[in-house]
Amino acid sequence: MAAATAAGSIAPAAAMNRFERYLTLWVLACIVAGIALGQGAPAAFQAIAGMEIAQVNLPVGVLIWVMVIPMLVKVDFGALGQVRRHWRGIAVTLFVNWAVKPFSMALLGWLFIRHAFAAWLPADQLDSYVAGLILLAAAPCTAMVFVWSRLTGGDPMFTLSQVALNDAIMVFAFAPVVGLLLGISSIAVPWDTLLASVALYIVIPVILAQAWRRALLRRGQGAFDRAMARIGPLSTVALLLTLVLLFAFQGQAVLRQPLVIALLAVPILIQVLFNAGLAYWLNRRTGESHAVACPSALIGASNFFELAVAAAISLFGLHSGAALATVVGVLIEVPVMLMVVRIVNRSRAWYERS
Numbered sequence: 593m594a595a596a597t598a599a600g601s602i603a604p605a606a607a608m609n610r611f612e613r614y615l616t617l618w619v620l621a622c623i624v625a626g627i628a629l630g631q632g633a634p635a636a637f638q639a640i641a642g643m644e645i646a647q648v649n650l651p652v653g654v655l656i657w658v659m660v661i662p663m664l665v666k667v668d669f670g671a672l673g674q675v676r677r678h679w680r681g682i683a684v685t686l687f688v689n690w691a692v693k694p695f696s697m698a699l700l701g702w703l704f705i706r707h708a709f710a711a712w713l714p715a716d717q718l719d720s721y722v723a724g725l726i727l728l729a730a731a732p733c734t735a736m737v738f739v740w741s742r743l744t745g746g747d748p749m750f751t752l753s754q755v756a757l758n759d760a761i762m763v764f765a766f767a768p769v770v771g772l773l774l775g776i777s778s779i780a781v782p783w784d785t786l787l788a789s790v791a792l793y794i795v796i797p798v799i800l801a802q803a804w805r806r807a808l809l810r811r812g813q814g815a816f817d818r819a820m821a822r823i824g825p826l827s828t829v830a831l832l833l834t835l836v837l838l839f840a841f842q843g844q845a846v847l848r849q850p851l852v853i854a855l856l857a858v859p860i861l862i863q864v865l866f867n868a869g870l871a872y873w874l875n876r877r878t879g880e881s882h883a884v885a886c887p888s889a890l891i892g893a894s895n896f897f898e899l900a901v902a903a904a905i906s907l908f909g910l911h912s913g914a915a916l917a918t919v920v921g922v923l924i925e926v927p928v929m930l931m932v933v934r935i936v937n938r939s940r941a942w943y944e945r946s
Contacts (some may be wrong), residue, residue, distance in 0.1 A: 671755075766899075858921060
C-alpha cells in the first residue's frame with residue numbers, strides 16, 4: 593500500500609504481497625474456522641456476543657478500530673489541494689461513488705434479494721440482506737485502492753487526492769445516503785444508532801489516525817514508513833478475526849442455507865463490474881489519461897467493507913443478514929478487483945486509440 597508524505601506526495605506502492613493476493617482464501621478459512629468454533633463452543637461465543645455497551649459489541653468494536661485506523665493513517669488530507677489537477681477524473685469518480693453506486697446497489701438488492709432469489713432466502717432476513725448491500729455500497733474504498741492503482745500504473749497523486757476527498761465527504765454523506773436508501777427500501781432507519789456509528793467508526797478514527805500520522809511524520813519520513821510497515825498488517829489480521837467471530841455467530845444460519853452466500857455475491861459482483869466499467873468509459877469520454885481512468889474505475893467500484901461490517905453490526909446486530917451480506921463483500925472483493933485490474937491493463941490500447 594502507499595505511504596503518503598507530509599508534503600502531499602506519495603511513495604511508490606508495492607504490489608500486493610502473497611498474503612493480500614490470497615486474501616479470499618484466508619477469508620474462506622476464517623469462515624470455516626468461525627462456523628466450526630461456533631458449533632463447537634456455542635457458550636463461549638454467546639458470552640462474547642453479550643459483551644455490549646449501547647448496542648456496540650466491545651470485542652468487535654476494538655477489532656474494527658484496529659482495522660480502520662491504520663488505513664486512515666496513510667491518508668494525507670493535504671492532498672486535497674491537488675484535486676484541481678485532474679478535476680475531470682475526480683468528477684467522474686465522485687459521480688460514480690455517490691450518485692450511482694449506492695442507488696444501483698439498492699436497485700440490485702430489490703431486484704435480486706426481494707424478487708429473483710427471494711424463494712431461496714430466509715423470508716425474515718430479506719430486508720436485512722438489502723440493508724447490508726446498501727451499507728456495502730455507500731462508502732468508497734480507502735486502503736486497497738492504493739494497491740489497485742499501483743498494479744494499473746495509476747497516477748499516485750490522483751489516487752491520493754481522490755481517497756482524501758472521498759474520506760472527507762464520507763464523514764458528512766454516509767449517514768444521509770444510507771438513511772435515504774434504507775427509507776426508500778422501506779427499512780426502518782435507527783437514526784441515533786446510524787449517527788453513532790458514523791461518529792464511532794468514521795469521525796473518531798479519522799481524528800485519531802490524523803493525530804497519529806502527524807506525530808509519526810514529525811519523526812521523519814523513514815520513521816513513518818517503518819511504522820506503516822509494522823501496523824499495516826494489523827488491519828488484515830483484525831479483519832480476519834472479526835470474520836471468525838461473525839461466522840461463529842452466523843454459523844447455524846449458513847449451515848441451514850449454504851446457498852445464501854452465493855446468492856448475495858451476485859448483486860455485489862454485478863455492481864462492481866458495472867461501476868468500474870461506467871467510470872472507465874466516462875473518463876475516456878471526458879478525455880482523461882489512462883493513468884487517471886484506471887484508479888478512477890477501481891475507486892468507483894470498490895467498497896470500504898470494514899466500515900460496512902462495523903455499521904451493519906451496530907445497526908442490525910451480529911447475527912443479522914446485514915452483517916452476513918457485508919462479509920460476502922469481503923469474500924469476493926479481491927478476486928473481482930484483480931479481474932478489473934487485468935481488464936483495464938489489457939484495454940489500454942483501446943482506451944488511448946481516440
